[in-house]
Amino acid sequence: MTDDQKAKHSSQISCDRCKDLPPLPFTFSFAFQPIVRASTREIISYEALVRGINGEPAGSIFQHVNEDNLYQFDQACRVTAIKKAVELGLDKQLNLNFTPNAVYQPELCIRTTLEAAKKYGFPLEKIVFEVTEGEEVKDKQHLVNIIEAYKKMGFQTAIDDFGAGYSGLNLLADYEPDIIKLDRELIINIHQHPRKQAIIKGIILVCQELSLELLAEGIELQEEYLWLKEQGIDLFQGYYFARPGFECLPEIPSERY
Numbered sequence: 181m182t183d184d185q186k187a188k189h190s191s192q193i194s195c196d197r198c199k200d201l202p203p204l205p206f207t208f209s210f211a212f213q214p215i216v217r218a219s220t221r222e223i224i225s226y227e228a229l230v231r232g233i234n235g236e237p238a239g240s241i242f243q244h245v246n247e248d249n250l251y252q253f254d255q256a257c258r259v260t261a262i263k264k265a266v267e268l269g270l271d272k273q274l275n276l277n278f279t280p281n282a283v284y285q286p287e288l289c290i291r292t293t294l295e296a297a298k299k300y301g302f303p304l305e306k307i308v309f310e311v312t313e314g315e316e317v318k319d320k321q322h323l324v325n326i327i328e329a330y331k332k333m334g335f336q337t338a339i340d341d342f343g344a345g346y347s348g349l350n351l352l353a354d355y356e357p358d359i360i361k362l363d364r365e366l367i368i369n370i371h372q373h374p375r376k377q378a379i380i381k382g383i384i385l386v387c388q389e390l391s392l393e394l395l396a397e398g399i400e401l402q403e404e405y406l407w408l409k410e411q412g413i414d415l416f417q418g419y420y421f422a423r424p425g426f427e428c429l430p431e432i433p434s435e436r437y
Contacts, residue, residue: 201252206244208257209233210264211424214432215275215395215417218409221437225273225308226429227417228261235426254279255289259296262307266300268429275308277340280323290333308336310361320354327355338395343383352390359415360387364398367418371407384411 212226232240245253258276265274276293297304309330311323327337338359339351343366352360362383370376387394396408399418408416422430 204244204249204252204256206241207233208241208260209235209427210261211235211426212265212268212270212429213417213424214422214430215273215415216421216432216437217414218405218416218437219414221434223272223432224415225275226265226270227275227310227424228257228265228277229424230257231424231426250279251289255292258293262293262296262302263300264427266302268427270302270429273306273308273336274302275310275338277310277312280311280326290330305334308338308359310338310340311357312340320351324355327357331356331358340397343379349383349386352386352392356390357392359393359395361395361397361417364418367396367398367404367408369401369404371401371403377407380408381411384413 209231210228211231212228214223215225215227216222217224230238230241258278261274261276293307294304296302297307311327330337336358338361339357340361341363342360343363360383362380366376366380370380384394386392393415394413395415395417396404396413397417399405399408399416399420401420405416405420421432421436424430
Protein backbone atom coordinates (compact mmCIF):
# COMPACT_ATOMS: atom_id res chain seq x y z
CA MET A 181 0.00 0.00 0.00
CA THR A 182 1.41 3.41 -1.02
CA ASP A 183 1.68 6.35 1.38
CA ASP A 184 -1.28 8.03 -0.35
CA GLN A 185 -3.36 4.88 -0.05
CA LYS A 186 -2.43 4.52 3.62
CA ALA A 187 -3.40 8.16 4.28
CA LYS A 188 -6.72 7.71 2.51
CA HIS A 189 -7.36 4.48 4.41
CA SER A 190 -6.59 6.21 7.70
CA SER A 191 -8.91 9.07 6.74
CA GLN A 192 -11.67 6.62 5.90
CA ILE A 193 -11.33 5.05 9.34
CA SER A 194 -11.44 8.50 10.98
CA CYS A 195 -14.60 9.42 9.08
CA ASP A 196 -16.30 6.11 9.85
CA ARG A 197 -15.42 6.30 13.53
CA CYS A 198 -16.82 9.83 13.69
CA LYS A 199 -20.23 8.53 12.61
CA ASP A 200 -20.28 6.15 15.59
CA LEU A 201 -19.36 8.78 18.17
CA PRO A 202 -21.97 9.91 20.71
CA PRO A 203 -23.45 13.41 20.23
CA LEU A 204 -21.38 16.38 21.29
CA PRO A 205 -21.88 17.20 25.00
CA PHE A 206 -22.89 20.77 24.12
CA THR A 207 -25.37 22.36 21.75
CA PHE A 208 -25.17 25.46 19.59
CA SER A 209 -26.99 27.48 16.98
CA PHE A 210 -26.12 30.19 14.46
CA ALA A 211 -26.38 33.87 13.71
CA PHE A 212 -26.29 35.10 10.12
CA GLN A 213 -24.62 38.24 8.80
CA PRO A 214 -25.28 39.58 5.29
CA ILE A 215 -22.61 40.11 2.64
CA VAL A 216 -23.52 42.84 0.16
CA ARG A 217 -22.55 43.82 -3.36
CA ALA A 218 -22.45 47.61 -3.51
CA SER A 219 -22.75 47.96 -7.29
CA THR A 220 -26.08 46.15 -7.37
CA ARG A 221 -27.22 47.19 -3.87
CA GLU A 222 -28.15 43.64 -2.90
CA ILE A 223 -27.36 40.95 -0.37
CA ILE A 224 -25.54 38.13 -2.14
CA SER A 225 -24.80 35.84 0.81
CA TYR A 226 -25.07 35.30 4.55
CA GLU A 227 -22.20 34.09 6.69
CA ALA A 228 -23.16 31.54 9.33
CA LEU A 229 -21.57 32.40 12.71
CA VAL A 230 -21.74 29.92 15.58
CA ARG A 231 -23.59 31.01 18.73
CA GLY A 232 -24.96 29.46 21.89
CA ILE A 233 -28.55 28.23 21.83
CA ASN A 234 -29.68 31.48 23.47
CA GLY A 235 -27.49 33.69 21.31
CA GLU A 236 -24.41 33.54 23.52
CA PRO A 237 -21.15 34.61 21.79
CA ALA A 238 -19.01 32.13 19.88
CA GLY A 239 -16.45 32.01 22.69
CA SER A 240 -18.96 30.27 24.94
CA ILE A 241 -19.02 27.41 22.42
CA PHE A 242 -15.36 27.26 21.43
CA GLN A 243 -14.34 26.81 25.05
CA HIS A 244 -15.79 23.30 24.75
CA VAL A 245 -13.92 22.44 21.55
CA ASN A 246 -10.65 20.52 21.78
CA GLU A 247 -8.49 18.21 19.66
CA ASP A 248 -10.65 15.22 20.54
CA ASN A 249 -13.92 16.70 19.27
CA LEU A 250 -12.65 19.25 16.70
CA TYR A 251 -13.49 17.09 13.68
CA GLN A 252 -16.94 16.20 15.00
CA PHE A 253 -17.65 19.85 15.86
CA ASP A 254 -16.56 21.03 12.41
CA GLN A 255 -18.90 18.54 10.76
CA ALA A 256 -21.79 19.37 13.11
CA CYS A 257 -21.39 23.09 12.38
CA ARG A 258 -21.85 22.56 8.65
CA VAL A 259 -24.94 20.41 9.11
CA THR A 260 -26.53 22.73 11.68
CA ALA A 261 -25.84 25.87 9.62
CA ILE A 262 -27.36 24.36 6.47
CA LYS A 263 -30.41 23.12 8.37
CA LYS A 264 -30.98 26.50 10.02
CA ALA A 265 -30.48 28.38 6.73
CA VAL A 266 -33.15 26.27 5.04
CA GLU A 267 -35.53 26.76 7.97
CA LEU A 268 -35.08 30.52 7.57
CA GLY A 269 -35.80 30.34 3.84
CA LEU A 270 -32.33 31.45 2.72
CA ASP A 271 -32.23 31.80 -1.08
CA LYS A 272 -28.81 33.49 -1.25
CA GLN A 273 -25.36 31.97 -0.91
CA LEU A 274 -24.31 30.55 2.46
CA ASN A 275 -20.77 31.14 3.74
CA LEU A 276 -19.54 28.34 5.98
CA ASN A 277 -16.32 28.54 7.98
CA PHE A 278 -14.23 25.41 8.11
CA THR A 279 -11.19 24.31 10.07
CA PRO A 280 -8.41 22.89 7.85
CA ASN A 281 -6.88 20.99 10.76
CA ALA A 282 -10.18 19.13 11.17
CA VAL A 283 -10.30 17.89 7.58
CA TYR A 284 -8.56 14.53 7.16
CA GLN A 285 -9.42 13.81 3.53
CA PRO A 286 -11.47 16.44 1.63
CA GLU A 287 -13.41 13.95 -0.51
CA LEU A 288 -14.44 11.98 2.57
CA CYS A 289 -14.93 14.76 5.10
CA ILE A 290 -17.27 16.60 2.73
CA ARG A 291 -19.77 13.74 2.82
CA THR A 292 -21.78 15.02 5.76
CA THR A 293 -22.07 18.43 4.06
CA LEU A 294 -23.31 16.84 0.84
CA GLU A 295 -25.76 14.67 2.76
CA ALA A 296 -27.07 17.65 4.75
CA ALA A 297 -27.53 19.76 1.61
CA LYS A 298 -29.45 16.93 -0.04
CA LYS A 299 -31.52 16.17 3.06
CA TYR A 300 -32.58 19.78 3.65
CA GLY A 301 -32.74 20.81 0.00
CA PHE A 302 -30.00 23.45 -0.11
CA PRO A 303 -28.24 23.93 -3.49
CA LEU A 304 -24.57 22.92 -3.36
CA GLU A 305 -23.60 25.69 -5.77
CA LYS A 306 -24.69 28.26 -3.17
CA ILE A 307 -22.20 27.08 -0.53
CA VAL A 308 -19.03 29.12 -0.03
CA PHE A 309 -16.33 27.65 2.22
CA GLU A 310 -14.24 30.11 4.23
CA VAL A 311 -10.89 29.18 5.73
CA THR A 312 -9.75 31.43 8.55
CA GLU A 313 -6.23 32.60 7.75
CA GLY A 314 -5.71 33.42 11.41
CA GLU A 315 -5.60 29.71 12.28
CA GLU A 316 -2.16 28.15 12.10
CA VAL A 317 -2.32 25.44 9.48
CA LYS A 318 -0.10 22.51 10.43
CA ASP A 319 0.39 21.39 6.83
CA LYS A 320 0.03 24.09 4.16
CA GLN A 321 -0.01 21.52 1.35
CA HIS A 322 -2.94 19.88 3.10
CA LEU A 323 -4.83 23.19 2.95
CA VAL A 324 -3.97 23.53 -0.74
CA ASN A 325 -5.36 20.03 -1.34
CA ILE A 326 -8.57 20.87 0.50
CA ILE A 327 -9.16 24.05 -1.51
CA GLU A 328 -8.40 22.33 -4.82
CA ALA A 329 -10.75 19.46 -3.95
CA TYR A 330 -13.58 21.81 -2.96
CA LYS A 331 -13.16 23.84 -6.13
CA LYS A 332 -13.31 20.68 -8.25
CA MET A 333 -16.60 19.83 -6.53
CA GLY A 334 -17.98 23.22 -7.60
CA PHE A 335 -17.81 25.02 -4.27
CA GLN A 336 -16.56 28.59 -4.01
CA THR A 337 -13.79 29.24 -1.49
CA ALA A 338 -12.64 32.28 0.46
CA ILE A 339 -9.78 33.25 2.76
CA ASP A 340 -11.22 34.88 5.87
CA ASP A 341 -9.33 37.47 7.97
CA PHE A 342 -6.73 37.96 5.22
CA GLY A 343 -3.75 39.92 6.50
CA ALA A 344 -4.13 38.75 10.10
CA GLY A 345 -2.68 35.26 9.98
CA TYR A 346 0.34 33.14 9.37
CA SER A 347 0.73 33.00 5.60
CA GLY A 348 -0.31 36.33 4.15
CA LEU A 349 0.35 36.89 0.48
CA ASN A 350 2.47 33.73 0.32
CA LEU A 351 -0.70 31.69 0.60
CA LEU A 352 -1.91 33.06 -2.74
CA ALA A 353 1.13 31.61 -4.49
CA ASP A 354 -0.08 28.09 -3.74
CA TYR A 355 -3.80 28.11 -4.36
CA GLU A 356 -6.53 30.19 -5.92
CA PRO A 357 -9.49 31.07 -3.69
CA ASP A 358 -12.41 32.87 -5.27
CA ILE A 359 -12.62 35.59 -2.62
CA ILE A 360 -10.21 37.35 -0.26
CA LYS A 361 -11.80 38.82 2.89
CA LEU A 362 -9.73 41.68 4.27
CA ASP A 363 -9.19 41.52 8.00
CA ARG A 364 -10.95 44.09 10.17
CA GLU A 365 -7.64 45.42 11.53
CA LEU A 366 -6.74 46.67 8.05
CA ILE A 367 -10.17 48.32 7.74
CA ILE A 368 -10.35 50.33 10.98
CA ASN A 369 -10.27 54.06 10.12
CA ILE A 370 -8.84 53.29 6.68
CA HIS A 371 -10.02 56.70 5.48
CA GLN A 372 -7.59 58.35 7.94
CA HIS A 373 -4.66 55.96 7.69
CA PRO A 374 -2.26 56.47 4.73
CA ARG A 375 -0.11 53.44 5.53
CA LYS A 376 -3.12 51.14 5.63
CA GLN A 377 -4.35 52.73 2.43
CA ALA A 378 -1.07 51.85 0.71
CA ILE A 379 -1.34 48.24 1.87
CA ILE A 380 -4.96 47.94 0.73
CA LYS A 381 -4.12 49.41 -2.67
CA GLY A 382 -1.34 46.84 -3.03
CA ILE A 383 -3.68 43.98 -2.18
CA ILE A 384 -6.22 45.32 -4.68
CA LEU A 385 -3.56 45.21 -7.43
CA VAL A 386 -2.61 41.64 -6.51
CA CYS A 387 -6.24 40.53 -6.60
CA GLN A 388 -6.73 42.19 -9.97
CA GLU A 389 -3.69 40.38 -11.39
CA LEU A 390 -4.87 37.03 -10.00
CA SER A 391 -8.56 37.61 -10.89
CA LEU A 392 -9.65 37.30 -7.25
CA GLU A 393 -12.61 39.14 -5.77
CA LEU A 394 -11.94 41.26 -2.69
CA LEU A 395 -14.36 41.61 0.21
CA ALA A 396 -13.94 44.19 2.98
CA GLU A 397 -15.29 42.84 6.26
CA GLY A 398 -15.71 44.52 9.59
CA ILE A 399 -17.06 47.76 8.13
CA GLU A 400 -18.40 49.92 10.95
CA LEU A 401 -18.19 53.48 9.60
CA GLN A 402 -19.66 55.04 6.49
CA GLU A 403 -16.29 56.70 5.84
CA GLU A 404 -14.57 53.31 5.77
CA TYR A 405 -17.13 51.99 3.33
CA LEU A 406 -16.95 55.00 1.01
CA TRP A 407 -13.14 55.03 0.83
CA LEU A 408 -12.96 51.30 0.04
CA LYS A 409 -15.77 51.57 -2.48
CA GLU A 410 -13.90 54.37 -4.24
CA GLN A 411 -10.93 52.01 -4.65
CA GLY A 412 -13.11 49.58 -6.56
CA ILE A 413 -14.01 47.08 -3.82
CA ASP A 414 -17.54 45.83 -4.38
CA LEU A 415 -18.21 43.27 -1.63
CA PHE A 416 -18.76 44.34 1.98
CA GLN A 417 -19.71 42.96 5.37
CA GLY A 418 -19.90 44.52 8.81
CA TYR A 419 -21.91 46.24 11.50
CA TYR A 420 -22.35 49.32 9.30
CA PHE A 421 -24.69 47.25 7.14
CA ALA A 422 -26.11 44.82 9.72
CA ARG A 423 -25.08 42.99 12.84
CA PRO A 424 -25.33 39.20 12.82
CA GLY A 425 -28.92 38.18 13.40
CA PHE A 426 -29.43 35.30 15.80
CA GLU A 427 -31.44 32.63 13.98
CA CYS A 428 -32.66 35.23 11.48
CA LEU A 429 -31.62 36.83 8.19
CA PRO A 430 -31.13 40.60 8.74
CA GLU A 431 -32.07 43.01 5.99
CA ILE A 432 -30.09 46.16 5.15
CA PRO A 433 -31.55 49.69 5.07
CA SER A 434 -31.32 51.13 1.57
CA GLU A 435 -29.56 54.27 2.80
CA ARG A 436 -26.54 52.21 3.85
CA TYR A 437 -25.37 51.67 0.27
